[in-house]
Amino acid sequence: MMRLVTCICVLAVGASCIPDESTKPSAKSVHKTDVLTVFLTGNELGALRPCGCFGGQLGGFDRRSAVFNSVPRQGRLIVDTGRFVEGDSEQDLIKFDIIIQAFSRLDYDLVNLAEKDIEIVENLGLLDSIGSVFNIISSHRPADVNVPAKFTKQLLLKDKTVAVTVAAFDAKSGQIERISELFTPRADLQTVDILILNRCDAGIIGSIAESGIVDCLVCPAESDEAMVISAPDERPLVVSAGRYGKYVGKLQIRAGEAGDKLNLSFLPVPVTEDLLPDKSLVELYKEYQRLVKEANLLEKHPRFVLPNGLRYTGLESCKPCHEYEYEKWSSGPHAHAYATLDGVGSAFDPECVVCHVVGMKYESGFVSAEKSGYLKNVGCESCHGPGSEHIRTLGKAKTTGPKSHCADCHTPETSGDYGGNEELYFEKIIHWREPNAPGDVK
Numbered sequence: 001m002m003r004l005v006t007c008i009c010v011l012a013v014g015a016s017c018i019p020d021e022s023t024k025p026s027a028k029s030v031h032k033t034d035v036l037t038v039f040l041t042g043n044e045l046g047a048l049r050p051c052g053c054f055g056g057q058l059g060g061f062d063r064r065s066a067v068f069n070s071v072p073r074q075g076r077l078i079v080d081t082g083r084f085v086e087g088d089s090e091q092d093l094i095k096f097d098i099i100i101q102a103f104s105r106l107d108y109d110l111v112n113l114a115e116k117d118i119e120i121v122e123n124l125g126l127l128d129s130i131g132s133v134f135n136i137i138s139s140h141r142p143a144d145v146n147v148p149a150k151f152t153k154q155l156l157l158k159d160k161t162v163a164v165t166v167a168a169f170d171a172k173s174g175q176i177e178r179i180s181e182l183f184t185p186r187a188d189l190q191t192v193d194i195l196i197l198n199r200c201d202a203g204i205i206g207s208i209a210e211s212g213i214v215d216c217l218v219c220p221a222e223s224d225e226a227m228v229i230s231a232p233d234e235r236p237l238v239v240s241a242g243r244y245g246k247y248v249g250k251l252q253i254r255a256g257e258a259g260d261k262l263n264l265s266f267l268p269v270p271v272t273e274d275l276l277p278d279k280s281l282v283e284l285y286k287e288y289q290r291l292v293k294e295a296n297l298l299e300k301h302p303r304f305v306l307p308n309g310l311r312y313t314g315l316e317s318c319k320p321c322h323e324y325e326y327e328k329w330s331s332g333p334h335a336h337a338y339a340t341l342d343g344v345g346s347a348f349d350p351e352c353v354v355c356h357v358v359g360m361k362y363e364s365g366f367v368s369a370e371k372s373g374y375l376k377n378v379g380c381e382s383c384h385g386p387g388s389e390h391i392r393t394l395g396k397a398k399t400t401g402p403k404s405h406c407a408d409c410h411t412p413e414t415s416g417d418y419g420g421n422e423e424l425y426f427e428k429i430i431h432w433r434e435p436n437a438p439g440d441v442k
């Protein structure tokens, strides 16, 4: 653990993200900042990083650090609001463990365990080990688990101490009146009280606003983008951290004009491709790829039975009768789809392989490069369907489904340019002789 922390310090300095004045010797040797930042992330839902299928994708734990390190450590608080993975499949559990390590490497101050997270933590018996790496809070407390509901960190804003408290509240079953118990009024310090809710509606927000206790409410995400839900200068400021790690929410705290009340503002920061990835997190992703391979997830992937006893045969079996189409396909983009995955180390990750090979969701479809190498890449049968019957009848029986359509794989998440450019894409894969009107597989 110690070694990691040192490593993060070095990186922070290396990225020259600490403003000049902090390097000058200061009389008090305390860093003075006129803005404090609370970084809010959450709802990763298993998105460790974007697939890289096309340019311009947002997100990635490895690029988050660049956002965090744009603010000196003394002036920031890094908080995750929870909901790390989508379900509890074997792959989700591998991701869960990786995400916990990512939080540690990214130097998170606080992690809120949502209901789903705490279930997993309990099942895996991870509570003690997590609690020793960063602070945790939760509004869900199963009988024998003791997790606090709030956390406070004191930060220096100019020369005044500000106590930032982050608490979690179960708005699904808790009584709103009890929220006041989470925040202690302080006469001696300025305070910022942030509340993470697992449910938000106008009624809940309204009654919390009425109580006047909370400065900022963090609601569950309804979109990928982090955003301000209330008016930008309303109290409480209602925000959400977005989804899939595409944005980092940046809550900024400044001294007010009169010097009494603090000003809050919220900025969604997109985690863009041009941010420098953190080496330690790039390594962590490689570790994830290794664990996925080791767990043999490809072979365990659930597979449907094909209709009418059909089977995938592989494109070498099409070649004798469709030499022309075969040659054309070979020089097209789909012929190297598997090599592309191999090149980025994801050739054993079912979440990637499914679109880069033939028939992975079906029996007799792709299992692994060793067992079914003839089904690597987006082959004939991805689009034309399993060929066994067509071949048995020497082409008399037409090819039948399941056939994948372009948009099944070219989704907005994996092929951002496809929508609106269907014809351009279509022209690039023409491999047949007859003039064919643009459209999908017959």
Ligand code: HEC
Binding pocket: 050, 051, 052, 053, 054, 340, 341, 344, 346, 349, 351, 352, 353, 354, 355, 356, 408, 409, 410, 411, 414, 415, 416, 417, 418
């Ligand atoms: C829903 C289907 C789908 C999934 C899932 C998918 N891909 Fe892709 N991938 C595509 C498509 C479609 C393209 C081509 C996109 C384009 O050029 O518009 C592509 C292209 C790529 C490329 C080539 C990008 C380039 O610059 O040429 C890489 C690398 C890649 N994918 C990696 C991955 C990885 C890694 C994963 C898993 C994390 C993954 N893909 C999951 C459909 C998918």
Ligand code: HEC
Binding pocket: 333, 334, 336, 337, 338, 340, 341, 354, 355, 356, 357, 378, 382, 383, 404, 405, 406, 407, 408, 409, 410, 424, 425, 426, 427, 428, 429, 440, 441
């Ligand atoms: C089974 C999933 C799948 C289906 C179905 C599919 N594609 Fe693709 N497509 C991919 C993948 C994966 C890539 C990326 C290959 C690579 O770069 O290695 C790709 C790449 C492409 C590219 C190259 C994009 C570029 O910018 O270089 C074009 C064009 C394309 N597909 C068109 C189509 C069309 C048109 C259809 C429907 C007739 C279609 N695809 C159906 C998975 C699919």
Ligand code: HEC
Binding pocket: 315, 318, 319, 322, 325, 326, 327, 329, 330, 334, 378, 379, 380, 381, 382, 383, 384, 429, 431, 432, 433, 434, 436, 439, 440, 441, 442
């Ligand atoms: C990305 C999807 C895709 C892949 C991969 C693909 N095809 Fe096609 N194929 C199409 C589409 C789309 C058409 C044109 C529309 C149609 O006729 O269905 C087509 C047309 C054809 C035709 C002409 C159909 C006709 O009615 O005249 C043949 C034959 C054919 N493909 C064979 C193959 C063979 C063999 C392969 C593998 C070497 C292959 N295709 C790979 C999508 C694909």
Ligand code: HEC
Binding pocket: 313, 314, 315, 317, 318, 319, 320, 321, 322, 380, 381, 384, 386, 387, 388, 390, 391, 394, 395, 396, 397, 398, 399, 442
């Ligand atoms: C033994 C020879 C033979 C083999 C092997 C063969 N085909 Fe065909 N295929 C034909 C004949 C013959 C036709 C009809 C040609 C025509 O009508 O112009 C045909 C037509 C097609 C068509 C257009 C009609 C349709 O069924 O949609 C597609 C697509 C096609 N083949 C795909 C494939 C694929 C994919 C494979 C490999 C899995 C394959 N063929 C293997 C002989 C063959």
